[in-house]
Amino acid sequence: MIYDADIWIGHWPFRALPYHSATDLLRQMDAHGIEKGLVGSLHGLFYRDSHEANRELAKELGHRRDRLVPCAVLNPTYYGWEQDLKQCYEEFGMPVLRLVPDYHGYSLADHVAAEMTEAAHGLKMRVALFGRIVDPRGRHPLDPGREADGAAVAAFLRKFPSASFLMLNFADSPERRRWDEPACYFDIVRFVGGGGRRLQTLIAEYGADRLLFASTLLMRYAKPTLMALEMCDLSRQERERILWRNLAALVPGMR
Numbered sequence: 150m151i152y153d154a155d156i157w158i159g160h161w162p163f164r165a166l167p168y169h170s171a172t173d174l175l176r177q178m179d180a181h182g183i184e185k186g187l188v189g190s191l192h193g194l195f196y197r198d199s200h201e202a203n204r205e206l207a208k209e210l211g212h213r214r215d216r217l218v219p220c221a222v223l224n225p226t227y228y229g230w231e232q233d234l235k236q237c238y239e240e241f242g243m244p245v246l247r248l249v250p251d252y253h254g255y256s257l258a259d260h261v262a263a264e265m266t267e268a269a270h271g272l273k274m275r276v277a278l279f280g281r282i283v284d285p286r287g288r289h290p291l292d293p294g295r296e297a298d299g300a301a302v303a304a305f306l307r308k309f310p311s312a313s314f315l316m317l318n319f320a321d322s323p324e325r326r327r328w329d330e331p332a333c334y335f336d337i338v339r340f341v342g343g344g345g346r347r348l349q350t351l352i353a354e355y356g357a358d359r360l361l362f363a364s365t366l367l368m369r370y371a372k373p374t375l376m377a378l379e380m381c382d383l384s385r386q387e388r389e390r391i392l393w394r395n396l397a398a399l400v401p402g403m404r
Contacts, residue, residue, distance in 0.1 A: 152393040152403055153186035154336045155317045155363035158209070161191055163289035168367045171209050171217060178216070181371040183364065185216050185403060187245055193222030194252040194282070200233040207241040218402045220245040220277070224253040225261035231268060238272045244402035245315065247277045251294045257305040270312055275400055278302060280319030280339065283368070299323040306331055313399060317363060328359045334399055336363030337391065341377030349381045357387040361396050
């Protein structure tokens, strides 16, 4: 069984994606044996009112909630986000809030980032941070996304020592911080270099309890991460933790 921590649907304004709908996504998940996934809308990165994308996402996923678990994307600088966040959780059933400061015109050092995160924690939501959305080697000049600053991320995390965060698309732990202060769960999508050797070393150093499978569908293909994981010499328990157990325990909507 495989649970995916980082999936997107929708259109990307800087290049044509071969797949973009929930129906397309389910076909891709079936092709790779992915049972369930956390799904966000790419439109939420670019709409002036990002909550419109959350409404679209909730409508498109519809009866597919048994496999596609929606994630909220909100801008804390936009008026009324408090009500929007509450609707995402209570009405739309979104257990995760994804923060994308580069695309919404703020930084993690701004007070609005901490305020929205605190509000999400108050609703028992998990908050996801991103190391990056796209590889800079293929970034369009108009794309505002950048690699996350490790020092800024570490400073932000220190504000929430008792919380749990999804750390998605990071190449390393910010400032080589311990993974339990706060509890940080990293996806493995950028830890799979060297034919799985880097991931193997990481597991030997830190263990498998804070690692999550992710594909970044439909922005990319799932096969490279799956192949790297297959090449690792893991116990059945370690493999299951990474593939689904850790995410199921972290996010109530994935159980």
